[in-house]
Amino acid sequence: MSDTSPADPVAEAFEAQRDRLRAVAYRMLGSHADAEDVVQEAWLRLSRQDTATIHNFAGWLTTVVGRISLDVLRSRQARSEASYDDRLPELVVTVDDGPAPEDDVALADSVGLALLVVLESLGPSERLAFVLHDLFAVSFDEIGQILGKSTAAAKMLASRARRKVQAAEHPTGAxxxxxxxxxxxxxxxxxxxxxxxxxxxxxxxxxxxxxxxxxxxxxxxxxxxxxxxxxxxxxxxxxxxxxxxxxxxxxxxxxxxxxxxxxxxxxxxxxxxxxxxxxxxxxxxxxxxxxxxx
The missing domain is CATH 3.10.450.50 (Nuclear Transport Factor 2; Chain: A,)
Structure with a gap:
């Protein structure tokens, strides 16, 4: 497979989507390493695809990342690994330089530890429906296609996940x-x-x-x-x-x-x-x- 290159318009388009795709995968999986693997797999699948048949580039990539992430979640569940049932979510540690003007925005970001803990408790389908719809505004029609379910079923999964998330405590305060x-x-x-x-x-x-x-x-x-x-x-x-x-x-x-x-x-x-x-x-x-x- 060829590496992404600025001279390649498909690669340029993919790079423009990379950060968003990584964010989708991370919220799905709670692991930066797994998210990077998912995004790389999405690039490999794109490189094998006739891009002339892709009418919505961002939507196609989101769907692919969603499906790969769903496969990873289902694989974890099938193995019933204690490391995923009992472990703390992945912790990303960065230097704290003190409050900045954008501080409250950063702290309100839904990648926070509290949300990751709640997401870990959701089933794979619930997690995908909630993450894609509530965090990334993907339509329930598209989510249903990823899950192999009806639009109504996708809405129900997202609603059930939303209730669980809202029932959990969230960080408050500046x-x-x-x-x-x-x-x-x-x-x-x-x-x-x-x-x-x-x-x-x-x-x-x-x-x-x-x-x-x-x-x-x-x-x-x-x-x-x-x-x-x-x-x-x-x-x-x-x-x-x-x-x-x-x-x-x-x-x-x-x-x-x-x-x-x-x-x-x-x-x-x-x-x-x-x-x-x-x-x-x-x-x-x-x-x-x-x-x-x-």
Whole structure:
């Protein structure tokens, strides 16, 4: 197969669609690596297609990416892999340079961790119908064709998925306010201030920790606050820095030897932390693209 080239008008047209196609695949699959694979497969299929028969280029590519993504989701479900049932969604860590004018827009982006967690709970057909229609305005006629279902069935799948998404909590508050809540939590944990920890934690907070021996879930503000105090007291982190994790405030800590100790991601609703995701598995940390300690 020939590589994409600016001299090739089909390649130019594909490159103009690449970012959007990658976004579709990522929201479908929750993995940047899988999304890249799907987009590359779409290019290979396009290169084998007589483009003169394609009347709606963007629509054709969206359909192809949707079908490939659906195949990946169904394959995961058929294997019933624990790694997909229990794992945290892929965390993308970037440097947090502080609030910017576009900060609130970035934090409101529906690629956020909270939405990915909800999408992981949807069936493949529900997920495709919701993502393509609600996030990318693809018609139900087209979605039905991808799924091999009627337009009415596609609408029903999207509606069912939408109810599940709307029932889940979403991050609220401006970026600066969210950072302040996270900083208050970290400061209280370092000081061992149990009352302050309870103040910034939602009573029903859920902490999910990806540890070397598996995934551990802790529920409730009292349990999470107690665990936060004991972890800080016994921890070996000597350096840390604020980061953005999937666009939301987070924190990375390192050991004295420079090895990463943990990545924490926070979901804040109504001024309180409602969800904390922690990656402390050295193997997974080693595979992540983390910034350098400050």
């Amino acid at each position: 970026g600066r306010e969210q950072r302040e809540v996270v900083q208050a939590f970290l400061s209280a944990a370092r000081r061992g201030d149990f009352e302050e920890l309870l103040r910034v934690l939602d009573p029903g907070v859920k902490l999910t920790a990806d540890l070397p021996h598996g995934v551990v879930v802790i529920l409730g503000a009292t349990e999470v606050a107690t665990g936060a105090q004991s972890r800080v007291a016994a921890g070996s982190a000597v350096r840390g820095r604020a980061v953005l994790v999937n666009g939301l405030p987070g924190y990375v800590s390192w050991r004295e030897d420079g090895a990463p100790l943990s990545v924490m991601a926070f979901t804040i609703v109504d001024g309180r932390i409602s969800d904390i995701s922690v990656v402390a598995d050295p193997a997974r940390l080693a595979a992540m693209d983390l910034p350098e300690p400050e």
